[in-house]
Amino acid sequence: MLILFCVIEQIVKALRRGEYNYVSLESMLSEYGLISQIPIDRLTVMTTGRKGTFKTHYGVIEFTYTK
Secondary structure, three states, X not given: OHHHHHHHHHHHHHHOOOOOEEEOHHHHHHHOOOOXXXXXXXXXXXXXXXXXXXXXXXXXXXXXXXX
């Protein structure tokens, strides 16, 4: 699972190059099993770039805009 997470983070960097991006608290809490909501194939990322959703072979990346 860790290798998959690293690959999808590299895709995030490529999609929103030059913007501030960080994995959402919800996604991290779910990854560590601290909340019961488990996004099966989705990584939520906060970004200063455009919002959007991208389907990849590794799962769905959902960008949420934040200042």
